[in-house]
Amino acid sequence: MRRWNGWGDESVAFALNKDALGFLAQRIGTGTPVADAEFGQASAQLKASRLPEHRLIDTSPEVRLRNALGQSLPDWLRLRYGVIDTAPDGVAYPESAQDVRELLAYAALHGVALIPQGGGTSVAGHLTAPSGTRSVAVNMTRMRQLLYLDTESQLATFGAGVFGPDLEAQLRARGYTLGHFPQSFEYSTLGGWVATRSSGQQSLRYGRIEQMFRGGSVETPAGTLHLPTFPASAAGPDLREMVLGSEGRLGIITEATVRVTAAPAYEAFHAVFFPSWSAAETAVRQVVQAGLSLSMLRLSNPLETTTMLALAGHKRIISLLERYLSLRGCKQGKCMLMIGVSGRKSLARAALREALALTLPHGGVHVGRTMGEKWKQNRFRNVYLRNAAWQHGYAIDTVETAVDWPRVEIMMRAVESAATVALALYGEKVHAYTHLSHLYAQGASVYTTFVYRLAGDYETDLARWKSLKKAASMAIVENGGTISHQHGVGGDHAPYLTAEKGRLGMSMLRALAEHVDPQQIMNPGKLLP
Amino acid sequence: MRRWNGWGDESVAFALNKDALGFLAQRIGTGTPVADAEFGQASAQLKASRLPEHRLIDTSPEVRLRNALGQSLPDWLRLRYGVIDTAPDGVAYPESAQDVRELLAYAALHGVALIPQGGGTSVAGHLTAPSGTRSVAVNMTRMRQLLYLDTESQLATFGAGVFGPDLEAQLRARGYTLGHFPQSFEYSTLGGWVATRSSGQQSLRYGRIEQMFRGGSVETPAGTLHLPTFPASAAGPDLREMVLGSEGRLGIITEATVRVTAAPAYEAFHAVFFPSWSAAETAVRQVVQAGLSLSMLRLSNPLETTTMLALAGHKRIISLLERYLSLRGCKQGKCMLMIGVSGRKSLARAALREALALTLPHGGVHVGRTMGEKWKQNRFRNVYLRNAAWQHGYAIDTVETAVDWPRVEIMMRAVESAATVALALYGEKVHAYTHLSHLYAQGASVYTTFVYRLAGDYETDLARWKSLKKAASMAIVENGGTISHQHGVGGDHAPYLTAEKGRLGMSMLRALAEHVDPQQIMNPGKLLP
Structure with a gap:
């Protein structure tokens, strides 16, 4: 069953062994476990629903709580500490565009806000119910069918509420793949990807959702x-690009037509280590600008590399690897690069060879497929580390x-250090590490993870998060970055949007x-504050 | 000097020899030459300018006439017959964003319309001065400098009025290329490409202007x-996509930053013939869906193939070629495919080999580089055929x-036959032929050329064109096509835009x-009627 107060399924355990905990304790001190609130205790806090009845709307506290929040840290704090200060008054489960139109009419009539949601995996506060207004969460996950597959044009039309694995299963049965694999893949939906401009781990081959989204239907208050x-058009501005990233503000996406491709015959992930960040960054820039047919490039900075090796759990094997790498020049400041290739075996291998050749002048050490395959196995499991x-x-x-x-590089250092400074004011250390998750000829996404200790009470932990988030966001804006490469804006990033869009x-x-x-x-308060 | 009443430079002659004229005469009858109006005669027709003075605005009839119209057929009829029923009241030549802001303030103060223009190559009536309102054509071609080249990110920022050859020359001097080569390349500008969502002949490698346009500045009445x-962003809808295709309705693009790449070390164009349209279409679909690194695919239908061979001028060589092709199975209904490859020689050749291999099962006959190189030589010269x-x-x-x-295929046949029927009502024949100019995994652009006889008077020729244009546009809309893949909307396509955008x-x-x-x-009457 889906976990109500954390990531994923309750049955999936992800343990941190003694070595991993020792590593964290050494970096930022020993953590003190916090007692989680009970589901019943949390749902009992919900105020009574203020909604007029509707056949599609469930107002039970249990269902409301399960659809109230996302996966942002403040949402976690609310759930774990049981401080449910915001929740929709009800949850609707439309099964057709007609149902959605009915909900829009209901909302207009009663002045009720609608909060569209897919799998509720937002990490930017997209789902928070607005205070002072009645609201309904519109859960789209019952609209999940493959409605049409045009194999000649390689286009597939789905109900927008389809989850990643379900979408891929329906396509794989016909020999196709979409190839969109964000880390949230198991619990996020096609409509959510479109509404937040999502990007998957293999976007280098398959493109971002912007490139995949070829058409569809959106139900809006205006029709x-x-x-x-x-295939392409010069007929004025592209309306799809207004729907992409609209985060529910324009309406509810009910159907999406996406570009699909034949499922790849061959796929492999390889690891390459570099002696230093600067060598690694120069190498990956040259690789991505060579325009080779790769499916993934993912570069960890030294501390992320160390952390991944420390948390990997196979102490003896890792220690042998590190001795080998050290002999080849990759010591203290080493960085790990994952390279993915997919497609026809001969072409995939040729592209990999070219890429590896480009890493050599920069001290790249190719260590084969083992670590890459391990990464692939855990690609949707690593997120359980948070639990x-x-x-x-x-x-x-x-x-x-x-x-x-x-x-x-400036951005990477600025974000890590802004977070470190922000929590130093609380006398706490941050274990901050970064990877470039998506590479482009023009630049890269910079993805930083922070691990720090819980204070043990809701207010302090919320205050710590706010400080950290604000400091990191300011660092992003001041260094000319977009406030989001792949998570969207929601409520949490909205204050920083003007910096890039302009007034x-x-x-x-x-x-x-x-x-x-x-x-x-429509989803008031999100995207456009 | 730039020709005032036709395409390109006055010094470029493009002759039709006896065989070519015989071919046309046989198809649609012998044409009767029309006497062109003189420049002085035409400019004398302009009504006096109604503009208040401004230091940036030239109101002389000569300059107004040279900036009054584009290259659409109705614009040609006006110029050739000397029926100048529409012209701006003046022409401004801004040299900076500050100049453009000054023009916007002037326009707002006096209620004057602004018509932004680059090289005036629109074939969709983008430049027609609105009747009933005073207007100024804003000629952007003095803003043409490479302002900044970021070699690390492969981004170049230009003044938006830079012409294609000037842009490429400034980039080539630094070892880079943009790679945007629409047929209008010699006389169209970067800002015009962005404002009309232009696509170049090698878009398969370099992308459409949408993919190249990474940022810039637009002066609007609101600031x-x-x-x-x-490199990418998930922060809400993409404002660039609102500027792309905005056709002057939002403001004037003053600077554009575009993605550039290292100038290719190797480039080649090859020709392949197929025995029939259906074989050719299946083959090119498989080639483009294989995702090979090609730079161009351009497929002519049987009549276009015949026409190109008939107009080529080398009767004996062509006749030998046709005998050879006939022996290889490509006879009456044969179709010609151009394949372009660019980049590193080894990779380009490998991609070409893969592409050629895919054409074989469909009867593809590779005839080498000669015709391809001829095509490349004439890529910007063929448009002079119109003169x-x-x-x-x-x-x-x-x-x-x-x-x-x-x-x-349905679209190709529908457009050709709609035009044929439309002119049959005038007792005239149309020589209509088609090529797929841009290929995508999802589909293709369908580009149809019509040759027909002039009546010899303005009204009849305008009426014929209107019939033909309306019939072809209705066929496009009824068969689910976009009203433009690469020319934009302007005034001529505006009546058909609602069919695809919806109300x-x-x-x-x-x-x-x-x-x-x-x-x-801002450019009233265009794009959004």
Whole structure:
């Protein structure tokens, strides 16, 4: 069963062994476990629903609580400490576009806000119920069918509420794949990906969701927006690009047509180590700018590399590896690069060979497939680390941005140190490490993870998070990064959006939202504060 | 010197020899040459300018006439017959963003419309001065410098009025290329490409202008819109995608930052013939869906293939080629495919080999590089055919669309036959032929050329064109195509835009334009009728 107060399924355990805990204790001190609130205790706190009845809306506290919050750290704090200060008044489960239109009419009539949601995996506060207004969470996960597959044009149309694994299973049965694998894959949905401009781990091959999303249907307060599919068009601004990233402000995506490809015959992930960050960054820039047919490039900085090796759990094997790497010049400051290739075996291998050849002048040491295959096995499992860390009294949060190449390293250092300084004011240390999760000819995404100790009470932990988040976000903005490369804006990033869109740009986005939704009932408070 | 009433430079002659004229005469009858109006005669028709003075604005009839119209067929008819029923009241030549802001203030104060223009190559009526309102054409071609080249991120920032050859020369001097080569390349500008969502002949390698345009500056009546560069972003809808295709309705693009790449070490164009359209279409679909690193695929239908061979001028060589092709199975209904490859020689050759191998099962006959190199030589020269045809009493016009694969052949036949039926009502024949100019995994652009005889008077020729254009546009819309894949909307395609954007989508675009430009002084009447 889906865990109500943390990531994923209750049956999946992810243990931190003694060595891993020792590593964390040495870095930031020993954590003190916190007693979690009970589900019943938490749901009992919900105020009575204020909604007029509707056949599609469930107002039971249990269902409301399970659809109230996402996976941002403040949402976790609410759930773990049982401080449920915000929840929708009800949850609707539409099964058709007609149901969604009915909900929009209901919302307009009663002045009720609608909060569209897929799997509730937002880490940016997209799902928080607005205070002072009645609201309904619109859970789209019953609209999950493959409605049409055009094999000639390689286009598949799905109900927007389909989860990642379900979508891939329906496509694989026909020999196709979408190839969109964000870390949230198991619990996020197609509509959510589109609404938040999601990016998957293999975007180098398959593209971001922007490139995959070819058309669809959006139900808005002003009517249905049909987005027909064209291979390309010069006929004015692209309406799809207004729906992408709209985060529920324009309406509810009910159907999405996506570009699919034949499932790859061959896939492999390899690891390469570099002696230093600067060598590694130069090498990956050259690799990505060579335009080879790779499916993934993912570069960890020295501390992330150390952390991954420390948490890997196979102490003896890792120690042998490190001795080998040391002999080859990769010592203290070494960085790990994952390279993925997919497709026809001969072409995939040729691309890998070219990429490896480009790493050699920069001291790249290819260690084969073992670590890459391990990474692949755990690609959707690593996120359970957050549950495990919490049990030992540690919080884990991440921030991410993207920036052009000249500022990548500056950004990485600025974000890590901003967080460190922010928690030093509380006398706490932060274990902050970074990887470049997505690489482009133009630059890279910069994805930083923070591990730090829990204080043990809701207010202090919320205050610590706010300090850390603000410091990291300011560092992003000041160094010319986007406030999000892959998580979206929601409520948490909204204060920083003007820095990149500008005042005129923000007013254009607001004008669009107000035109389509003059009553402002669609996910109010998100994206455009 | 630039020709005032036709394509390109006056010094470039493009002759049709006797065989070519015989071919046309046989198809659609002998043309009767029309006497062109003189420049002085035409400019004398302009009504006196109604503009208040401004230091940046030239109101002389000569300059106004040279900036009054584009390259659409109705614009040609006006110029050739000397029926100048529309022209701006003046032409401004800004040299800086500050100049543009000054023009915007002037326009707002006096209620004057602004018509931004680059090289004036629009074939969709983007430049037509609105009737009933005073207007100024804002000629951007003095803003043409490479302002900044970031070699690490492979980004170049230019003044938006830079012409194609000038842009490439400034980049090539530093070892880079943009790789954007629309047929209008020699006389179109970067800002124009962005404002109309242009696509170049090698978009398979370099992408459409949408993919190249990474940021920039737009001066709008509501202020300056700065578009910062990010490698990618999930922070809400993409403002660049609202500027792309905005056709002057939101403001004037003053600077554009584009993605560049190292100039390719190797480039080649090869020709392959197929025995039939259906074999050719299946083959190119498989080639493009294989995702090989090609730079161009361009497939002519049987009549275009015949026409290109007939107009090539080398009768004996072509006849030998046709005998050879006939022996290899490519006879009456044969189709010609151009394949371009660019980049590292080894990779380019490998991609070409893979592509050629995929054509074999469909009867593809590779005839080497000669025809491809000829095509490359003439890539920007073929457009002069329109001047030559006019001299012999023929009009040439084109329409283009894009559609998913299942409807590509249907579309091609529908557009050709709609035009044929439309002119049959005038007792005239149309020589209509088509190529797929841009190929995508999802579908293709369908580009149809019409040659027909001139009537010899303005009204009849305008009426014929209107019939033909309407019939072809209706065929596009009815068969689910976009009203433009690469030429934009302007005034000529505006009546058909609602079919693809929908009423809600159109109202969203209008709301955006009205928000930024409440006085509606920016290129009124274009894009959004």
